[in-house]
Amino acid sequence: MGETGKEEYRIQSFDAETQQLLKTALKDPGSVDLEKVANIIVDQSLQDCVFSREAGRICYTIIQAESKQVGQSVFRRSLLNRLQQEYKAREELRSRSLQAWICYVTFICNIFDYLRVNNMPMMALVNPVYDCLFRLAQPDSLRKEEEVDCLVLQLHRIGEQLEKMNSQRMDELFSLLRDGFLLQEGLSSLSQLLLLEIIEFRAADWKMTDAAQKYYYSEVTD
Numbered sequence: 001m002g003e004t005g006k007e008e009y010r011i012q013s014f015d016a017e018t019q020q021l022l023k024t025a026l027k028d029p030g031s032v033d034l035e036k037v038a039n040i041i042v043d044q045s046l047q048d049c050v051f052s053r054e055a056g057r058i059c060y061t062i063i064q065a066e067s068k069q070v071g072q073s074v075f076r077r078s079l080l081n082r083l084q085q086e087y088k089a090r091e092e093l094r095s096r097s098l099q100a101w102i103c104y105v106t107f108i109c110n111i112f113d114y115l116r117v118n119n120m121p122m123m124a125l126v127n128p129v130y131d132c133l134f135r136l137a138q139p140d141s142l143r144k145e146e147e148v149d150c151l152v153l154q155l156h157r158i159g160e161q162l163e164k165m166n167s168q169r170m171d172e173l174f175s176l177l178r179d180g181f182l183l184q185e186g187l188s189s190l191s192q193l194l195l196l197e198i199i200e201f202r203a204a205d206w207k208m209t210d211a212a213q214k215y216y217y218s219e220v221t222d
Contacts, residue, residue, distance in 0.1 A: 011058075013048060013196055014040075024056070029066040029075060037062065038078035042086070046093075052103045056110035061204040063115070076115070080124065087128045090135065102150045105132045109154040112162070126165045128159070130173070137176040139184055148191040152198045159198075160206035174202060 011022045018040060025037045043058060051076035063076050086093065086104055094101035109132075112125045135141060136151035163170040180187070181195040201208060 013051060014044070022058070025062050025075075026065065028069070029062055032069045034062070034066065034075040035078040038075055040084055042082045042107070046086070046100045046103050049099070049103045049106055053110060055107055056114035059111060060114040063105040073222050079111070080194070081130070083111065083125075087131075090132065091102060094135070098144065098146060102146055105136065105150055105154060108132060109158050121161055121165060123165070126162065127169075129162060130166065130169045133173055134176070137173055137180065139180065142180045142187045142191060142195075143185055145188050145191050148194050152194045155198050156201065163202075163206075170202075174199065 011019050014022065021032055021037065022040070022162055025032050025034065029037075044104050045055050059079055060073075063073065066075050078158060087108070090101070090104070093104060108129055112121055115122050115125070117123075133151060133154060136147050139205065141147040141151075159170070176193055177199060181192060181199065187195075
């Protein structure tokens with residue numbers, strides 16, 4: 001009951017007709033145009049970062065329901081195709097709208113977190129997710145607090161499982177972050193704090209120590 005309420009709450013930003021379409025997709029996916037549903041979810045995720053953080057659960061629910069009901073994966077295929085299209089145009093997206101770019105990274109990381117094949121993250125998403133995080137670790141991105149914040153949030157959420165899928169790329173990513181923290185000019189004090197925190201977080205085996213939590217929390221709130 002509570003879970004249904006949460007799903008309904010997450011689609012309140014849509015018009016009544018689209019809300020009904022999404023509610024139907026969650027319960028009876030075989031009766032709706034799932035390619036259209038996938039596009040609606042991606043479009044909204046690029047506009048609304050709050051929704052993009054929650055959309056993975058909705059997508060997971062529709063995929064599970066479709067698999068049980070009709071034994072197909074039309075929605076998952078449509079979703080991954082659209083993610084790939086946006087991924088190929090990611091530099092244009094970032095140039096056009098930093099907000100939409102950050103929403104896209106949040107969304108693809110959220111999908112990586114929720115979608116599973118044989119209880120493992122989808123291999124097809126590993127390199128695209130890494131590529132997005134590497135883009136956030138470039139000098140021009142590290143000078144923007146919004147991108148640093150996005151990078152650190154995603155690494156908190158999926159860093160540990162991403163490293164299990166490809167540890168070499170994680171080593172390379174953190175080499176960039178250490179260089180950025182130590183060498184790059186123009187970083188804000190908040191960005192420096194966030195980078196230091198995520199470097200220490202990974203060094204502590206993706207765990208936040210009590211001392212670190214007190215230190216960083218007090219620094220950010222101050």
